[in-house]
Amino acid sequence: MLNEDNDQALLERIRRGDKSACAECVERHSPGVYRLALRLTGNEAEAEDVVQETFLSAFKAIDSFEGRSGLSTWLYRIAHNAALMRLRRVQPDQVSVDDEEVFGEGLDVPRQLHAWCCLPERDFESSEARIELERAVRELPEKLRAVFVMRELEALSTEETAEALDVSIDVVKVRLYRARLQLRERLSAYFTEIARTEV
């Protein structure tokens, strides 16, 4: 990651109690933490609370941070846990869905087989399409959503995502693939319908 060296220096300053370093850390990392929180909780107010909680706990626990992972990965990890606690409070049954974690067995078989790639660009760029894209992520099972947001939207590496979620690299790969398949199904249904109405 680009910020890693700077983050190391920043970390030292935060540990020495330098408040301007804390401010820099917030400035640098709050946009990503907010996007993650918003996409995990699906709610602006909740996301704002998660961001506050994340930095409060991070600064409090800064001495116990071993620096094995990058600072941003560690912050994502705290934010994910905070968001998860909130989700469990609001939708207790939503989080405990156990899914298949190996390739092959029980794989989701694609059902939507219409080729919608060649729709005109405006159909993909409409605000309605964007709302549909966001909604599709929000309605993924929580475990798949967390991986998809970190890997695909926040561009964390497979290793960083595994670290942030405390799962193995293979689990990250399986969940990312399953998330992509599920989103593809959902978007296929949406864009196929659009293709039909345009003929």
Place this chain on the structure above:
Amino acid sequence: MEKAACHHLLENLAGYLDGEASAELCAELERHLDGCTDCRVVVDTLRKTSALYHELPQPELPPAARLRLYKSLDLSEFLNSSA
């Protein structure tokens, strides 16, 4: 999507899309893709799905929320220096 070859493709698709499959396996999967419309559609629309998400505008922390964040962390004094 019922033939054994289609299932074989699906089982290896994640690695193929992420460029982790061996050259040999890639060639094999691509031969199948040339002759199977259904699998072609799945691969193309999966790629398109990822591409659409990469183009999606990023949500931003609203300015008022940013103010509250700095305040809650007792960092308000740094708000102007780094806007």
